[in-house]
Amino acid sequence: MSVTPALAADLFEPYGFEFFRNGTVVAVAAGALCGLLGVFVVLRGMSYIGHGLSHAVFGGAAASAVMNFNYFIGAGLWGIVSGVLIGRIARRRILGADAAIGVVTTASFAVGLALLNRYGQAKRSIEAVLFGSVLGVKNGDIVAVVVVGLLAAAVIIVGYRRFLFSTFDPEVASVSGVRVSVMEAALMVMLSLTILVTMRVIGTLLISALLVIPAATARMLTNRFSSMLWLSPVIGASGAFLGMNLAYHTNTSAAAMIIIVCATAFSGVYFASGLRGKRRIAALGHL
Amino acid sequence: MILKAAPDNLLVSCHHLSCAYGDNVVVSDVTFSVERGEFVGIVGPSGLGKTTLLRAILGMVQPVHGEVGTVKGVRLGYVPQVESVDWNFPVTVLEVMVMTRPQRRVLPRITLAERRDANEMLERLGLGGLGDRHIRELSGGQQQRVFVARALFHNPDILVLDEPTSGVDVRTRHEVLHLLADLHQEGISVLLTTHDLNGLAAHLPRLVCLNREIIADGSPREVLVPDVLERLYGAPMHVLEHGGMPVVLDHAEGAVIKPFRPRAV
Ligand SMILES: Nc1ncnc2c1ncn2[C@@H]1O[C@H](COP(=O)(O)OP(=O)(O)OP(=O)(O)O)[C@@H](O)[C@H]1O
Numbered sequence: 001m002s003v004t005p006a007l008a009a010d011l012f013e014p015y016g017f018e019f020f021r022n023g024t025v026v027a028v029a030a031g032a033l034c035g036l037l038g039v040f041v042v043l044r045g046m047s048y049i050g051h052g053l054s055h056a057v058f059g060g061a062a063a064s065a066v067m068n069f070n071y072f073i074g075a076g077l078w079g080i081v082s083g084v085l086i087g088r089i090a091r092r093r094i095l096g097a098d099a100a101i102g103v104v105t106t107a108s109f110a111v112g113l114a115l116l117n118r119y120g121q122a123k124r125s126i127e128a129v130l131f132g133s134v135l136g137v138k139n140g141d142i143v144a145v146v147v148v149g150l151l152a153a154a155v156i157i158v159g160y161r162r163f164l165f166s167t168f169d170p171e172v173a174s175v176s177g178v179r180v181s182v183m184e185a186a187l188m189v190m191l192s193l194t195i196l197v198t199m200r201v202i203g204t205l206l207i208s209a210l211l212v213i214p215a216a217t218a219r220m221l222t223n224r225f226s227s228m229l230w231l232s233p234v235i236g237a238s239g240a241f242l243g244m245n246l247a248y249h250t251n252t253s254a255a256a257m258i259i260i261v262c263a264t265a266f267s268g269v270y271f272a273s274g275l276r277g278k279r280r281i282a283a284l285g286h287l
Numbered sequence: 288m289i290l291k292a293a294p295d296n297l298l299v300s301c302h303h304l305s306c307a308y309g310d311n312v313v314v315s316d317v318t319f320s321v322e323r324g325e326f327v328g329i330v331g332p333s334g335l336g337k338t339t340l341l342r343a344i345l346g347m348v349q350p351v352h353g354e355v356g357t358v359k360g361v362r363l364g365y366v367p368q369v370e371s372v373d374w375n376f377p378v379t380v381l382e383v384m385v386m387t388r389p390q391r392r393v394l395p396r397i398t399l400a401e402r403r404d405a406n407e408m409l410e411r412l413g414l415g416g417l418g419d420r421h422i423r424e425l426s427g428g429q430q431q432r433v434f435v436a437r438a439l440f441h442n443p444d445i446l447v448l449d450e451p452t453s454g455v456d457v458r459t460r461h462e463v464l465h466l467l468a469d470l471h472q473e474g475i476s477v478l479l480t481t482h483d484l485n486g487l488a489a490h491l492p493r494l495v496c497l498n499r500e501i502i503a504d505g506s507p508r509e510v511l512v513p514d515v516l517e518r519l520y521g522a523p524m525h526v527l528e529h530g531g532m533p534v535v536l537d538h539a540e541g542a543v544i545k546p547f548r549p550r551a552v
Pocket residue numbers: 308313332333334335336337338339340
């Protein structure tokens with residue numbers, strides 16, 4: 001296939017802009033990171049936790065914006081505390097835990113909105129946090145996403161067997177000397193950090209989709225945990241890359257386009273993989 | 288809890304043990320022990336503490352009264368109830384075996400030695416060549432044996448199995464029973480729970496009858512008798528003898544389902 005020079009020039013045009021280059025780097029890193037943590041979100045059936053956590057972190061972000069506090073410190077502390085708490089509540093499988101988490105996190109979201117309406121001059125940053133603003137990323141965002149990404153990858157590689165054991169079979173894992181609650185807390189901290197650093201890229205409203213779709217797509221493609229751990233980040237990163245470019249050329253929201261690309265990949269795999277893939281998805285239970 | 292001052296051959300011991308979930312006491316004042324070389328079955332009605340007792344022995348449930356523990360240095364191999372395993376989880380047989388080994392290197396790759404050990408164990412349990420299968424793609428008997436293989440992977444002194452024959456057909460039940468008998472011959476002690484009085488319990492040397500508390504403890508000939516069974520299950524039962532072994536018959540009295548006769552229209 002030959003590409004006409006004009007088309008090639010068109011395709012490369014956005015890369016002439018620094019904001020686009022930066023945005024692409026941060027989106028790809030965010031896609032990979034969400035894909036990686038998404039494996040645990042999907043296999044543990046805790047997508048509602050991802051959803052809740054992103055809303056809770058939004059409350060923290062709003063509060064720190066109003067109080068003129070650094071976003072990463074304010075929302076970060078808030079996110080880690082609520083993440084560990086949510087994880088503990090969910091772990092005890094108390095009746096209605098998911099409803100309670102939903103109520104509290106949505107309330108946190110609402111308080112955040114109200115605070116910003118009342119006191120915020122930060123109308124721009126509120127939109128950035130709700131809908132993401134890939135093109136407005138600062139160098140700090142790039143560093144944050146990359147650092148958290150490398151950290152998460154390192155922790156998951158070094159703790160691979162313990163994470164696998166305590167996800168697959170927590171009871172036997174704890175009998176075998178794995179400190180399951182430590183592993184779960186570590187996951188929740190990583191999930192909170194992931195949401196924190198990718199939120200300004202993807203936005204509160206769409207981030208839980210990026211935590212679920214690449215991992216669920218990877219699940220249909222493989223029956224191996226180890227393969228899922230690299231497939232899912234690759235799908236997330238590719239979706240982010242394609243989404244960024246499509247968004248530029250169609251002049252639409254980058255975050256929305258990234259999710260649309262990932263969802264398209266999911267549907268494609270769903271229909272192409274036949275009964276087997278469908279069964280694997282069905283077996284994930286409620287996502 | 289680890290028992291320190293204990294006779295040489297003691298493995299597991301409960302002393303006036305009670306366990307509860309909230310106010311719901313499900314194990315009450317249980318005293319019994321398992322010694323090296325024993326093969327013990329716990330039988331009793333559903334929902335009255337068998338799994339909880341095992342979980343207490345394994346340290347997963349804290350007692351509200353009394354003591355429970357294994358003797359210092361005793362290694363337990365636990366085989367959970369098949370129904371409690373998520374068979375759709377993306378892992379292969381080999382991964383199930385190896386995930387229990389500590390990861391000594393930075394990269395989680397399965398080492399050659401680990402692969403060899405795991406394959407040897409699988410071979411021993413008649414699962415040779417299945418290492419790369421997804422756990423869903425196994426028969427019920429094979430699934431059960433994979434988890435026995437995992438438990439054996441750590442050279443346990445005692446295997447603890449929760450309902451190893453629930454939901455399996457007659458042939459698989461024989462397979463599991465023979466496997467356990469062979470392992471027992473090789474010197475591994477066994478503690479299991481079961482609902483299956485005739486198919487499994489009657490073949491074991493020692494039964495503990497548990498209905499919150501221990502109703503009886505002894506050989507099948509001693510405990511599979513109408514008096515004990517009535518106290519255990521709260522319903523009258525008959526016991527026959529067949530080939531020197533007790534056979535328990537249960538009558539669901541009065542409940543006779545009549546053949547269906549379509550009414551003429
Ligand atoms: N995690 C838990 N929280 C609260 N109650 C529980 C819990 N696990 C078990 N129970 C209750 O404790 C009782 C005893 O349960 P257990 O699992 O020990 O019974 P069991 O004898 O193993 O039953 P089965 O033969 O059906 O497996 C049951 O009434 C059960 O509802």
